[in-house]
Amino acid sequence: MDAIKVFADWLVYFVAGMGSGSASADVVDFFVYDVIKIFLLLAVMIFAVSYIRTYITPEKARLYLGKRTGIQYHLLASLLGVVTPFCSCSSVPIFMGFVGAGVPLGVTFSFLITSPMVNEAAIAVLFGLLGWQATLIYVISGVIVGTVGGYIIGKLKLEHLVEEFVFEPQAPLLSEQAELSRKKRFDFAGDETKDIIRRVAPYIVVGVAAGALFHGYAPEGIMASYAGKDNIFAVPIAVGIGVPLYSNVMGLIPIAESLIDKGLPVGTALAFLMSVTALSFPEMIILKKVLKTKLIAIFAGIVAVGIVITGYVFNMIL
Template identity: 45%
Template sequence: MNPFGWLNDQLLRMQWLSDLVRTLVEQGMGLPMSGRVGASVHFFIYDTAKIFILLSLLIFGISYVQSHFPPERTRRILGRFSGVRGNVLAALLGTVTPFCSCSSIPLFIGFTSAGLPTGVTFSFLISSPLVDLASVILLASIFNWPIAIAYVTVGVVLAVVGGSLIGRARMERHIEPFVFTSPVMNGDESVPDVRERLRFARDQVRDIVRRVWLYILIGVAIGAAIHNWIPASLINGLLGQDKPWSVPLATLVGMPMYADIFGTLPIAEALVARGVGLGTALAFMMSVTALSLPSIVMLKRVVRTPLLATFVGIVTGGIVLIGYLFNALAGAFT
């Protein structure tokens, strides 16, 4: 027996939970797993429970680490670097900060008013909602570790490249003037003790679960429907890996939506299970998290149309390229 494989199956994929839910569905509810109803009920209960368990544990642990990187400290760290180094650091810090696309906008204002380069702030703005440490574990639990690591890598690269291109375009004149005069906190921050960090981690779990639980339930329900009720021929006809338009279509479909990565993962899982290309499913997931309509509307309040169009164009183009890349290399991840 491979110990790592056993731990991966039992701790991340939670095979024990899948078996327990199977027993509940077949013996407790009398629904055969061979039927669409039984399979759908199993998918919904198992994925919902697994995501909430992993999410709670991961957010608690990660938030404890993140308590060392409050917004003001993040700003001070980024302020020490410029150029590509600043973009790389901003993208990496974005992966360890608990901010969705909408909550990243106030940080963008704070960073810009503090004098950070525009390109650096956009690298953070791209990376923060797109990649976080919890998503790595959840991706590994649904797919595998190579896919999870590759996703994080391309997400960071997109943030670095996107921020660098925006920085080189020198579009600071397209940021609304009030952003540069917003108040910035410069005082020293007290260092929390262990008890305060644990309390912060607990509160983060409550806050994030409260914000994403509905999206998770909706995402799992859609995933169950795709997995068991929508004919594979219909899905493949629209988003099949052999369809050249599948990646751009998935990207465009995801843009008007608003959901956390945790709500889109079950949909991506179901799409891949029904024959949709891995890159197509990931492009949809990245589009929902990085280019959601609410975040674009909020960003429009602080930047003018040329800069907003540049940001959306660069991120959209990057997501499409990443989707095609994952589709082309899907065999390497199995």
Template identity: 65%
Template structure:
């Protein structure tokens, strides 16, 4: 199988061994080579994936989402909401207006949470970085897991009938004409939007990429082989829940976490445990909980954290078994 990223490895080798003059087969060479190769690969895939997904996303607006899902119940609508979440990234800055808009428009609470859960987990930046660092197989596993977590997490929350734990003012707000059709955009306009998104997202994440890859590179070059397998391997039955418990209160940009997770896996951390940690950090960040507290009562936030945490733990165990 041809390695499409071979030219990047050639560049990294040239820079490390010839330009920088670092001796091969040393810890320093392994670390610097890892950093150069991963930074180049992640940034290139970021540009490609962000452009492609951003272009597709011009066809999916919050208004269209509300019209499609308003008042609908059933597992198929949880799946649809979760898939929409994957192409409409949800971030802390947009959590309150999106949540208000969906609930006020009549979208069932559980379906709204399916969207809420998947959006921070699966987006073009995460997919690109995972593909660049862990390969296509792990990326597909992560993406499918994120969508399914949204489906079943939202479905369970819907069954719990917790509408009374949404702040009262949410149901009283009107967010505009729900029947308004999205503006028809030309190919040129959609392309311009996609390029703007590439510029905007890359400007926001490039530093996280470099920091994350650097930390991962240091671990890659200097940490003893198998050290994590000893303490967090498959034989440790509590490794996955411990990883999730550690990850839930943390807050980090997903772009900074993925290279670190790659290095942890390379040093012996099982893939399922590593992905569970990544999901916990990404889907249940403390800042998101603080912002959601503006529209959700503690009981609903607690249920959300519990359901998603248990789902992530189950996913981690499952993939440790499969892989």
């Protein structure tokens, strides 16, 4: 990271000739440094996880999970969710495919809750901006909220709130693609890395720019005075803002980082980021095809409460 810092300093202060110490030069320096660092981390992380992903598809995840119940299978579902991302338009087929094949409802939810929350791109950006402790906390909380949230939904026995056609018997899985060669796996990981970076790049650039401006110009401690640890409503308000928000979290992480720098507690910031990724209006509307509104509300409620609790816990221990 130090080499990147030296490079960014050289680029801004020497090549571009901006005067060191001026607010505008520091904002630009900050921006250049963060952008380079984040894109390097993204490339490494996405490539590694995409390679792993050539072994694990949602179809395989379903086979691993089977019809078993028990908290360990909620944990497994949640972990499979980390390495198996899906776009929100796949949530209905995944839900139907899992539940219809006999994967218990609660275990399916463990998968569905964690998957959007924890993914390699978010991990890379969090690590680059907030360091490994906050990243670890984020990942572990995401897995715990998914595991426990799904477990509770399972215990509540809500199968009657799922549309009946979901339980209709299904044909077995279509045979998997032929075993991939190592070269194919590398190709896939390379393509995936390019695709994902191209897709998230605009959000990251805008987010880092906004964060850098906030760093440079917002008064010190401004967040601490409004949303500090002594404001007990800060965490639920942050989650309340985050839940309906449908946004690319990549752009919000740099903004969250600058808010932390100005005194926003880390737990509150992480709770906000989790709530943005875990739940969104479009996803809930899509899920209405297979779930009754009551179950969607219960699912959203459990996830939101889980995130608020993790926010408080981390504000307490950090």
